[in-house]
Amino acid sequence: MALDDAEAQKQIQQMVNFILNEAKDKAHEIEAKALEDFNIEKLRIVQKMKEKIRLEFQKKAKQMEIKRSMSRSSAINKARLKKMCAKDQVFKEIYKISSEKLAELYKDKEKYKNLIIDLIVQSLFYMQEPHVIIRCRDVDKAIVESCFNEAVQKYNEKLKSQFNITKNVKIELDKSGNYLPPPPSSDNEGKSCLGGIILSTPNKKINCDNTLDVRLKLAIEYCTP
């Protein structure tokens, strides 16, 4: 019953070892749990960061997209502007060349006279007034006056053949000094006129501008694609 010292010591040592072993087992369990918790936490954090980075990259990609489309549209605009400028340039060229050509026209008296007659007839048709006043350039005065009779005649012929009516029309030249500006030349830089006539009623209420400038402009507009 009474254990001697050595026995007791041995048994105590055994107990101590047992308890120590139990403690080591518990430490092992705690470690295992800690490992698991660590792995879960690590995974969670990695996921979170991955998400964050993914979002960031999405944002960046979107920004790049926007930048790209912006630069694309600005490039397109620039090109369009350039095209418009070039077109404009060409139109101006055409206008200049035709103006020059037209400016020479009045030198050919025959052709010019026929032209004036036709212009007057056209304007008369347009206006349908019994009494009209014609304005023209100073230099064309003589030619224009000589066209009056022929113009009226032609006008009446046309009326008869197309509508079978006759109208009496009286044309008068505006002698009040209200001439159209002179032909263009390198001296005068103000307004210039390429030729042609302007018809108006005596009370100046209705006007028909049949100058060559206006016709040229109309022609260009008409031919523009």
Added chain:
Amino acid sequence: MANNNDGISVITKFVDTEQKNEILHDSILNHMPCYDKYKEINILSAEDVDLLKKFHDLSKKEKFEYFKENNEIVIILFNCLQTDFNIHLIQYVLTIFYEIIRNDGSSYSYVLSVLDSENLYSYLMKLCTHRDTYISDKSSFLLSGSFCYNNNNFTETQIKDFILKIDFFNITEEGKMDIYINILKIDYYRQDIYELEEFLIILTKNLELSNNNANKQYKSVFCVWLLTFKDSFIKKLYKCNIITLVMNLFKKCKVEKIIRVCLNIIKNILHMDDCFEIIVDNNIIQTLTVLQYDKWRDNDIYDNIVQLLHKLDQRVKNYSNFERYCHELANGKLKWSILHTEKFWLENVMQFEKNQFKAIEQLAEIIKKYIECVINKGDAKNNNEEIDSVTVAVACFDIGEFARLYPNGKKICQNFNIKENIMILIAMKDRDIVREALLCAQKIMLNNWQSVSSTK
């Protein structure tokens, strides 16, 4: 003095298996290997031998400290493993490593930082197939441990190779389980271990109640615990009935560390419905309440038990509800469970009035059918559904509770002609049915006069 003797003898009985190991370790450690011989054959240099001798003379604690602070001793000891012919030396070195790691798990990182992991792997792998089981056990333990704590140092093929070769190592079953435990700590290889044929066989064998080896039981329960961290494994374990085995072990076993790990397992599997059913069916809550009052060496266990009880209570509240009751009733087979306790009825009695007391009607049906069955026992069995006695007993109990707790319960029971049937049941042969029927009759007939007078 007498008490101490008893106490000591009880514990020594307990300690038997672990004693063996401890004694073996100590005997190995106490006996210094013959370093001088090696010096002669020139395997170890003179300084190494001196260092080793000095190391051997240190006490255990001093050994640990010295080991941690000096890299050379680690390298020298490890190089000793290369010598093939002296078993004692290898055992000595392995035991030193084992003790140090048992003492402090972080030593793995330290050792792996000092040694080259390729060398470690190749030497230890070779030793795992050594003819001495002690050596194979220890070296496989060390190697699997290094995988677990530093698996960046080893490639996947190395680890998978190791896993596949486990069955060919010359190790004891306990050693095998140690390896399982170590590798199950790594999530990536859990599936590989689970798929090993031997794994489930060993687990099931050791979880049997008839197995007396507490250590092996502890290790198997540890393996199960490590698997329960993942839901997919919980499902698989449930299918293999391992969860049931663990619960049974938990109820019967008194070993502290097994209880501790089982508590953790329960904590992990709580949230799965089917496992929760097993927990409830096995009356774990009761077991836990009893365990609370046992004496444990580890103080944390008390807290664990209380926490677990609390969680289980919460879950139970969500779980025991009227719908489950109706479901069970519809199946026709009733069992004793939390759905048939006073507590359940106290909470849910008012719900039984749904569908004009359909549930009560069904209970009455069960009793009637049983009586008919018994009366017609002589005739040929015309209905295949034999109502078993447990169902009838439970039905009686339920009716009684309803009559007692529901305001007009007795009147309603009258509508279903319950009293007559209960009377017939009292004359039955089955003792359980008779008891429940008697109690039920009591509840139907007696009035709680005090409550009646208070309402007046």
